[in-house]
Amino acid sequence: MKKTGFTFIELLFVIMIIGVLVAVAVPRLKDAFDTMELSTGALRLQTFMNYLRERAIVDGKVISLRIDNIAGQYWGKAKDDDKILKSESFPKDLEITGNNGQVQFYPNGAIDKAELKITDKKGNSVGLLTSGGYGRIKLQDQK
Secondary structure, three states: OOOOOOOHHHHHHHHHHHHHHHHHHHHHHHHHHHHHHHHHHHHHHHHHHHHHHHHHHHHOOOEEEEEEOOOOEEEEEEOOOOOEEEEEEOOOOOEEEOHHHEEEEOOOOOEOOEEEEEEOOOOOEEEEEEOOEOOOOEEEEOO
């Protein structure tokens, strides 16, 4: 009677192939997650800025966006009020630079001209641009 099954050598060979495939795939997955974190962070800030713009119009007040990289947080508050309207955190792996960490939104729908840059720990970056006046906030890949 003939026995069927795998030999020890065949099992080792299959395990080695799987190990090589995992070793090749893991760094690529890590890069994909880092890129996703940068993109998500930029989209969240863009959405937050659009919210502040609309809030300035509705409330009829000048609203400032403030960014604190050390705390990993940005927030909006009315110029004549110390109360924070809304705040959000961002990953500590990201850094937001430009405009001295501040952008103004006006009751007539205007926005200060701003060039914000969101950079991850690997140096990849995404820009958030406003043209000033009545333009929208635009994402711009910079890598």
